[in-house]
Amino acid sequence: MNIYDVSQKANVSIATISRVLNGNPNVSDKTRARVLAVMDELGYTPNVFARGLGLNTMQTIGVMCSDSSDPYLANAIYYLERELRNNHYDSILCCTGYSLDTKKKYLSLLRSKRVDAIILTGSKFIELRQKDNLYILDAAKEIPIMLVNGFLDGPNIYSTVCDDYSAMYDVTSNLIKSGCRRILYLYTSQSYSGQNKRTGYLNACQDAGIAPEQALVHQCPKDVLEAKNLLTALHEQGLRFDAVLTSDDSLAVGAVKYANIHHISIPDELSVVGYNNSMFSLCTEPELSSVDTKIEALCTSTVNTLMGVFAGGNVPSKTTIAADFIARDTTKF
């Protein structure tokens, strides 16, 4: 039983059946009724191949993320999948890892699957060297490319980003207002989002009349124990700091562990701020003040924008969502 049988029996073209299946208004009520009656009579269920043949769409969106076991990305996948499903789209997930070659390979693989669009989840997909992003611009010539918390300027590319700059600027300003003068900044990556966060921190220091110090800015792998060990090493080298501001909760957990081991009182002697407001933020004692980066809103907005693109609407190429500061017990504010 297939779409050809329906076509023959209903005496209409396959294109007409596609229109009926997809709710296209360019079918007369009479024809629609006949097609549906035949489908019912033959017990025909439209399947993905028929849809593919008829409309050249799989109603499927490719979702790429570097690593689904990262808590931030795992949440993003969850929300994207839910929102796509609510809009009657399936998702094909690719976990690409972090190498550019693999990202290119998977993007090309998704294109060969004729997905209707590709969502690049997380800021790790945009490279610093513009020529390394050409393959994305290239793909956007054929299908919409959606970036979740990444930004790339180009036709048919749509970004939804969290305002990481303002979030970091504001939290740094508040640390300074609460009396901190030597704010150690720990960051995990130099991505688009990573750069905005760092600039927010640096500008807030400068605007408050505090000269940024190279010695207070450190990169660290996204790992609790690496952060704890780095802070212990800096402490032993004699570096003084009265706050640890991080670009990810895992680093802030490491900071709380460091403080607990060295009997440094939080927040009296040391303030600690996490980022992403993940499950990590509740694990420590005291619990982490953290920046809620609104991952659910980012994903919902990404899918809404994509549906707008499909509907041919005039959609913004960049949507910015404000973060929230969640005050818990590791800051004085």
Next chain:
Amino acid sequence: MNIYDVSQKANVSIATISRVLNGNPNVSDKTRARVLAVMDELGYTPNVFARGLGLNTMQTIGVMCSDSSDPYLANAIYYLERELRNNHYDSILCCTGYSLDTKKKYLSLLRSKRVDAIILTGSKFIELRQKDNLYILDAAKEIPIMLVNGFLDGPNIYSTVCDDYSAMYDVTSNLIKSGCRRILYLYTSQSYSGQNKRTGYLNACQDAGIAPEQALVHQCPKDVLEAKNLLTALHEQGLRFDAVLTSDDSLAVGAVKYANIHHISIPDELSVVGYNNSMFSLCTEPELSSVDTKIEALCTSTVNTLMGVFAGGNVPSKTTIAADFIARDTTKF
């Protein structure tokens, strides 16, 4: 440019092109060469529709999980996706939530997509009432159903499970050997895996001559703060316990927080054991002793079994993988 153009130009049937694309040996070398030459000349790239038409396979596996933002399941998705990709299969991910109706709906949706198999990730997919599992047995009449850490007996259903019973039996025995007599057991779910864990705990107590006490066994949502609050409430009701054994790391994190707040020394006055050896286990001070449930091995084994099924091999319907105990600082062993 499509498979029909190739068919016409090479003067072969679409079925023949499918055979060439899929490396089927029932094509003469001469025909194969002609088809490949025409594809090259026309610049034709085989796409998923063509494969679907020719062989009735999408080379795609449906992966269902209840919640990709759960750290255990997020890791499972990552490993399954990687192993499937290594075997040239794509995955369509569905996050089903926990209601039976939604699970049924998504399974039916994946079947309508003509996936080649469905992987049910996590023990939450098998219901206690046998009649609630009929839809899975039904689906297995058409395609292989793979269970990751769940078990259901039936034709064309393949389970890979962690030996949760032995893991919990052994860790309970070791807690008793290290001097614990009143082991509080916190569990999150009554699933297949959940039941095995609890029976392991109860049997180990009994075998050591310690009568299990109803008051020491409590269900708790998978949530750090819920666990902390439950333990505080039990403490205030006067319940005495010298160990907290949990079915998930998040509950063990809650136990460490409870102990820290009440100035109870770990492990001298209270032993704490986590389960799954997730990122949570490194967040606390002291760090959690935990059971490594070998999620990577479970996923690799699941995909290997599935490839065996596709190859028509004689594969086991149930594979059991032993857990490892990871000793850290919350136990005396």
